[in-house]
Amino acid sequence: MKPEAKAIEPFHTSAGDRALVSAPAVEEIESEPLPADRFSNRELSWLDFNARVLALAEDAGQPLLERAKFLAIFSSNLDEFYMVRVAGLKRRQEMGLSVKSADGLTPAEQLTLISARTQELVDRQGRCLEDEVLPALEAEGIRIVHWKTIDKPDRKRLSEYFSDHIFPVLTPLAVDPAHPFPYISGLSLNLGIVVRDPVTKEERFARVKVPDNVDRFVRVKPGVDDYLPLEDLIAAHLVELFPGMDVIEHLVFRVTRNADLDVEEDRDEDLLQALERELARRRFGPPVRLEINSTGSSEVITQLLAELDVDQGELVEVDGLLDLSSLWQFYGLNRPSLKDAPFVPATNPAFVEGETPKSVFATLRAGDVLVHHPYESFATTVQRFIEQAAADPKVLAIKQTLYRTSGDSPIVDALISAAAAGKQVVALVEIKARFDERANISWAKTLERAGVHVVYGLVGLKTHCKTALVIRQEGRTLRRYCHIGTGNYNPKTARIYEDLGLLTCDEDITADLTDLFNVLTGYSRQTEYRNLLVAPHSIRSGVIGRIEREIEHQRAGRPGLVRLKMNSIVDEPVIDALYRASRAGVQVDVTVRGICALRAGVPGLSENITVRSIVGRFLEHSRIFHFRNGGDEEYWIGSADMMHRNLDRRVEALVQVKAPSATARMAGLFDLYARPDTRCWLLGPDGWERSPGAESGLAPVDIQHELLRSGAARSE
Known part of the structure; x- marks a missing residue:
């Protein structure tokens, strides 16, 4: 063949x-x-990847708080997987689209396999937390405690905290003929409660949302690293939320919703407005997963499945704490001995400065520079390149793509400064970058107000390339300098993401990049390049x-x-x-x-x-x-x-x-x-x-x- x-x-x-x-x-x-069975299923392969993340949490050779961090990352990863990938499979199944994956599985078959594999991994995660990480944390003086184990003076202190800071923001929502089942926002932590009227003996269901704007784990007393889960604190005071009623049982549950966006870019309207409208709808996406604490009765679980319109295959039972992404709170403790040693990224030798400040442009005229983050500093290489370009009076224009950046981005600040100095500045802001849409819309508006020419790229395509182009007047000629990389212009993730970037003034590469920006900002249909x-x-x-x-x-x-x-x-x-x-x-x-x-x-x-x-x-x-x-x-x-x-x-x-x-x-x-x-x-x-x-x-x-x-x- x-x-x-x-x-x-x-x-x-x-x-x-x-x-x-x-x-x-x-x-x-x-x-x-080539054989028909030559491909592995991409969704199950992703779960294999997350299993490798979980294996790092299970690795006793890792520093203890790093193990807790990997448990948190595992949970966050799984949340996004359900919000996007599982949501897509479920949508195809509901629409009757039985197109098989490359490995020959229908959406329904994939969902069944995902459900079984997810439950297996969540069980592993629970065992790792309960049997290994929590006991090891306790040995280091960091404990997650439960209400029944707390002594009376500490209970009194916590009850006062509940009355002053938690109770006023709680809203118990009843479910009865006059009160329909409440909307459950995606990824929120909730208590499902069964109460009984002592007079009529009638049992009712109610829901209380656990506040997400306070710490998940409440310090029991000052100076001691004992922490009570917030849902435990609320559960211990349910009688105050339902006075005159008997609290029969409660369980903790969490819903994951479809968070994929459907923006029709060919409509005759502003893309930014269309995306903002879809973002407002995201929180109302259909459920794709229900997580419950395994202490709940079958009657309550059955009611939740029915009210949320969730299939049994979308139910994940957790023996212990839900939403372990909150373990990031413990990673924030000042316990350096329990974490990886901090490091200071090196400066690439080409950019090392002596007593006299060194121009990035002079460095690049001497030869191309390959930078490797996080081992080499983003601030002294890529960020310096953009900042020097913004401040250099000989620089006439800066063109840059922005897919994801940080909340206090020095890159964005440099572009704003360059525009204020009269330079031509073009920023291609990808406002469809998943889960960064709101931040990127904000950046786009900020840049536009500062006089930067902001564009959103090509209809139907996300702009994911990582490119920056600087045009500089040098004597009677214009010289172009550029950066092309594998990672985003984000100084925060540049300290934890491994990426490479090429800084160069090579004429073929910079000419290619000029042509590419003309495609992105104008009507050019060029598809051939010299070195790209x-x-x-x-x-x-x-x-x-x-x-x-x-x-x-x-x-x-x-x-x-x-x-x-x-x-x-x-x-x-x-x-x-x-x-x-x-x-x-x-x-x-x-x-x-x-x-x-x-x-x-x-x-x-x-x-x-x-x-x-x-x-x-x-x-x-x-x-x-x-x-x-x-x-x-x-x-x-x-x-x-x-x-x-x-x-x-x-x-x-x-x-x-x-x-x-x-x-x-x-x-x-x-x-x-x-x-x-x-x-x-x-x-x-x-x-x-x-x-x-x-x-x-x-x-x-x-x-x-x-x-x-x-x-x-x-x-x-």
Whole structure:
């Protein structure tokens, strides 16, 4: 069978990519077609990723509060998964859309498997908390206590706190013929209460929402790290909320709702207004999950399922505390011995300043600079680049994409300062960035008021590329400088997300970026670039073309090599190209943090494919692509994962990195990921396994800690 040429669309490729795919046809590589069961389910693969996060919480080698943090992250991740992915599957099921996933499952079949896997993972999380983390915290003097274990003086103090600070904001809502079942907001914590009229003996249901604008865990007494869950405090005082009634039982429950937005961008109206309208509707999305404390009676649970219109398969029973994302409160305690050691990011050697301040522009004229966050400082590299551009009188214009940024963004402040100084400033603010929509709408309005030209990108596409372009007058000529990265312009996440960025004044790259901004802000329909691959036109075809080229090299006796690092790999044409490469003998090495629909190590299909996942202190976020190319190595970085949404529904950009010092550095990263003693998970035909195993005799090495140490050494 010949390679699937239809997956490579020549009319979507740049001139260089057309040369790749129009070269002499690749000879037949496979003797048999690719098997139908070659893809893993993306939703179950995501749950596998969250299981790896949970495994860090279960790891006794982690500092104690870091374990609590990973329990919180696991919960937050699962919330978003249900709000978006499960919500989408449920919507398709309800609409009667039985389109199967790439692995052959209907929406209903996927929902059934998700429900079972979620319950299994939530049970694991509960055991980790109750059997390991809480006892270890108690040994360190940090306790979560319950009302019945608190002595009378402390109860009196807490009752006064309840009366003064909690009781006034509580609103018990009855359910009876005159009071319909109340609306339950998404992700809120609630008490479901059964009360009995002592006269009529009639039982009624009521709901009390646990306030979310106070700490979830109430300190029992000053100076002692004993904490009472807020829902326990409220439950202990229910008689004050229902005087004259008998409180029969209560349980804690939580509802997750569909939070995906449906903005019709082709309407003849302002996109910002349309998005604001949809955001107002988000809190009223249909339920997709009901979490309950397992202490509730079957009658109350049945009533909740009926009133909320939730299926049994959408019920998750929790033995213990609900919503462990609130464990972030404990991570905020001043207990440094229970956390990872703090670190100061190094300054990239190219930007180290002596007694005389150094111009970023002079540095970039001397050569390209590759920066690696969080090991290298965002503030002294990317942020400095934008701030110096804003302050430099020779800079005429700044153009930048903003997908996510921080609440007090120095990047936004610099753009505002630049506009105030009379520079031409263009900010492409992606107001559809999921769960950051409100913040980005606010930034867009702030920037517009400051005189920045704000645009929202292309209809039907999210702008996800991470790019900044500076135009500077230097003598009689204009010189362009730019940054293209894998991560957002967010100084806060730059301390916890692992990302790469290229700073350069290369004429081809900056010319490409000029053309790309013209596409984003104007009516240009350009799809070909000199040194960029840009989705939705040329990333898929460019990557597949380069994989096919490795097959050609392999068949010509030049060993092929493809090394990829990304957040997720789901796109079927790309995966199939990797399978064909593996069958041809090309060595394929994939490092993926999250979803992986590719099956590794399957005989006759993917023996030459290694897939590993690194999950640790920092969120691995960079996207790197390496092709050996017969010795003429190619390295690319950018914003795109190998997913349908990135390749078809977003504006993404990959840039080829050519500076020898930068490519050597990326080669070193790939070598570090592939070390046999690297602490990671390896994907086999039957799923993920921790590596290295005890039988290997190797002490596992945390490469993030290794990179921290090497960065600290460089800064000394």
